[in-house]
Structures are given as C-alpha cells and as structure tokens.
Amino acid sequence: MAYPTQMGFQDAASPIMEELLYFHDHTLMIVFMISSLVLYTISLMLTTSLTHTNTMNAQEVETVWTILPAIILILIALPSLRILYMMDEINNPSLTIKTMGHQWYWTYEYTDYENMTFDSYMTSTNDLTPGELRLLEVDNRMILPTELPIRVLVSSEDVLHSWTVPSLGLKTDAIPGRLNQTTLMASRPGLYYGQCSEICGANHSFMPIVLELIPLKYFEKWLLTML
Amino acid sequence: MLDADAQKPPRGKWSTPPFDPRFPNQNQTRNCYQNFLDYHRCVKTMNRRGKSTQPCEYYFRVYRSLCPVSWVQRWNEQIREGTFAGKI
Numbered sequence: 001m002a003y004p005t006q007m008g009f010q011d012a013a014s015p016i017m018e019e020l021l022y023f024h025d026h027t028l029m030i031v032f033m034i035s036s037l038v039l040y041t042i043s044l045m046l047t048t049s050l051t052h053t054n055t056m057n058a059q060e061v062e063t064v065w066t067i068l069p070a071i072i073l074i075l076i077a078l079p080s081l082r083i084l085y086m087m088d089e090i091n092n093p094s095l096t097i098k099t100m101g102h103q104w105y106w107t108y109e110y111t112d113y114e115n116m117t118f119d120s121y122m123t124s125t126n127d128l129t130p131g132e133l134r135l136l137e138v139d140n141r142m143i144l145p146t147e148l149p150i151r152v153l154v155s156s157e158d159v160l161h162s163w164t165v166p167s168l169g170l171k172t173d174a175i176p177g178r179l180n181q182t183t184l185m186a187s188r189p190g191l192y193y194g195q196c197s198e199i200c201g202a203n204h205s206f207m208p209i210v211l212e213l214i215p216l217k218y219f220e221k222w223l224l225t226m227l
Numbered sequence: 228m229l230d231a232d233a234q235k236p237p238r239g240k241w242s243t244p245p246f247d248p249r250f251p252n253q254n255q256t257r258n259c260y261q262n263f264l265d266y267h268r269c270v271k272t273m274n275r276r277g278k279s280t281q282p283c284e285y286y287f288r289v290y291r292s293l294c295p296v297s298w299v300q301r302w303n304e305q306i307r308e309g310t311f312a313g314k315i
Contacts, residue, residue: 090251096243096292112243112292151243153255155295179255179293 001136001193002166010167013186013213017169019083027076034072091183093151097142101154101161101174101196104203108142114227122206135205136193141212145219150184162197165211171197186213244289259294260313262286263302267315 002010012018098109102119110116123137144150154163156174164171165184172182186192194209214222250258266286273280290299305311 090246092246093243098293098295100295100297109296111296112241115291115296117296153293153295157297177256179259179295181253181255 001133001191012167012169013188013190013192014168015185015187016083016087017167019086020169023079023083026079030072030076087183091149091185093183094148095145096151096153097144098153098155098179099142099163099174101156101158101163101200101207103158103201104196104207106142106163106207106209107157108140110223110226113223116223116226118226120210122208133193136195136208136210138208138210141191141210143212143214143219143222144184144186145216146186146189146213148185148216152182152184154180154182159200160198161200161207163194163209164197165192165194165209167192168211170194173198186211189213189215241288244292255293259290259298262290263294263299264313264315266290267306271315 009017009021009024012021095110096112098111100107100109105119105121107117107119118140120138120140120142122135123132123139125134128134128137152163152170152172154172154174155178156176158176160176161174162171163174168184168186170182170184172180174180190213192211192213194211196204196207196209198204200207244258244262247258249261263286266283269283269286270280273283302311302313306315
C-alpha cells in the first residue's frame, strides 16, 4: 500500500502494472535526459561572454533537432500503444464480481453461483487495532483468488465514484446507470489497498477499497462459509 | 418466477459469462440488459409454444452474473407492475 515519503509507484501485483512500471521508467529517463540537456544548455548560454551576431541559416542543426525529437516520440509511443493493446486483450474470466459505489461505501456482489452481497465500510480511526492502517482498512474486504483473470463490473447506486487499486494498475469510474468492465489478475497473494478516486461528497476520502488475494482453494473454502 | 431470489440457477458446470463479441468494450451495460431481455422473451415464447424453458437458463445465468442485483430487482418490480420499458 502507500507509505510515508513514497516517491514512486507501489510495487506491482499484476503483469500489466509491471509493464506500466517499466514504461514509466523508460519515459521518465527520456524526460530526465532532455531536461538535463536543456538545463545544461541554458547554463552555458548564461555564463559565456562570447557573442555571435551574424547567424544567417542553420540548416543542419534544424534538421537534427526536428528528426531526433520525432524519433524520441516514436520510441515513447510504441511501448505505450503496446501496453494499451495488452490491457484490451480478450481473456476468459473465471469469475465475475460487481462493485457498486454508494455514498460512502462499496458493495461487492458475487452472483455467479448464489446471490452473495456484502458492504465494505471504512474502519473508523477509533476502532483500529494496533498495526492497522488509518483511513485504509475496511470491515469486509473483497476476497479474490490469485492468478485467475477476474471480470470486475463497476457501477454506482448514487453519484460518481471511482474504484481504484494502484498496485494492480486499476482505476475504473463508477457511473450510475452504466456498467464498466475491467479485468483483474493478481500474480501473488496479499492485501492491496485503494481509495475512491472521484469526488463524491463529504466522505469521499473515507471509502477505501481493500482486496484480499488468496490461493484458489482457500477462496473456495471462504465462498462455502459465506453461502 | 420473476423474483431474483426465488430463481436458483440449475446445477451443472457454470463458471462465469464468456466473452461476448457483441459487447467487446468497456461498457457492458447493454450486455446485462440484452441478456435480461433475452431471458424474458425466451421464457414468454417457450411458454406460448408449450415447451420447456430449460434453454432459457443460459440467459438467466448470464444476466444474473452481469447485472447488479438492484437493477434486476427494479426491473422485475417494473415487470410486475407493467411499467417495464423494454419490449418482452
């Protein structure tokens, strides 16, 4: 989950998020290189007493500083489009779960087999046990099996919300009257936290999302206890 | 028959609705609604012809997996009252 003085993304828990991390590293490196080159050039310009007053044309350098940025942009665009298409790949989900946003909590519906629905409210700060995370813990976590593609359908029962889990690279808007689909595939078990990402009223900051990813056989056992 | 709670899916191998190429994008609203309509139309037609409604169970399971419970309850209520907007 997020931690104090964090500078980068959370560790990836899904293959897509790993790809996004690599892409971000690649693009940020290009940004840093260009910025340092520009800063260096500016510093040179400001610290010289030499002058040159009769430049007429600069065909060669103009060509270079047109072609080179075009190449750099292509080098950014290609990996970006690759990941975009990867996110849209058709997969065969093993499970479908609906996430309904309310003011100010989430409801999770597991209706592939029986009608199982439960609410997920934030644990208030007074009720936290030592070691728990303030403003991030919930009473009922969304429990899911690892390493299986899961179809998550996000909607809302009142106003706009947004269902987010940064470590899985997920952010899907919850729009009343609309059913938005996203695919979740966690590579490893664990607890993954997120927060509502669309302003939705007084307690917008207090309706977090917690995913508890467990191996399939424990997930099946849990399902049996819930039904 | 229209109450979502009273309808239990038949036993057998059901995992989750497969990918439907008619609805390939992020917005699955129509996928849910279409299967709901198809189930009711199928049941109405089968009943009119005096046949078993067993083939309609596929649509039932798909809409139950995809559609939010509150939407299904609202639509069933509208069907009961005769105010449902869709053509069944």
